[in-house]
Amino acid sequence: xxxxxxxxxxxxxxxxxxxxxxxxxxxxxxxxxxxxxxxxxxxxxxxxxxxxxxxxxxxxxxxxxxxxxxxxxxxxxxxxxxxxxxxxxxxxxxxxx
Numbered sequence: 001x002x003x004x005x006x007x008x009x010x011x012x013x014x015x016x017x018x019x020x021x022x023x024x025x026x027x028x029x030x031x032x033x034x035x036x037x038x039x040x041x042x043x044x045x046x047x048x049x050x051x052x053x054x055x056x057x058x059x060x061x062x063x064x065x066x067x068x069x070x071x072x073x074x075x076x077x078x079x080x081x082x083x084x085x086x087x088x089x090x091x092x093x094x095x096x097x
Contacts, residue, residue, distance in 0.1 A: 001030050001031070003083065003085045004034075004087070005087045006034075006059070006086070006087065007035070008089060010036040015053060015056075018053075018055075018056060022054070034057070036056065059079065062074075
């Protein structure tokens with residue numbers, strides 16, 4: 001089974017979790033791939049961005065500024081084709097909500 005996880009960005013503290021999840025999944029014939037984008041403006045100052053490791057991939061997003069608002073667009077269609085299951089991180093501060 002192929003599982004794709006989409007996370008808005010990849011903080012350092014989440015890498016061990018995703019690495020362990022990938023390792024445990026491989027024991028059960030589950031392939032995990034984690035996709036992420038760059039952090040939003042409010043999170044950049046935390047400086048906890050991480051470099052991706054194996055099975056972690058950068059997903060490009062487009063940002064448009066309109067007056068004082070910012071709109072972000074991502075196209076996950078290519079990664080959806082590769083997945084049997086698609087998991088999206090959801091939070092109230094997430095710009096995708």
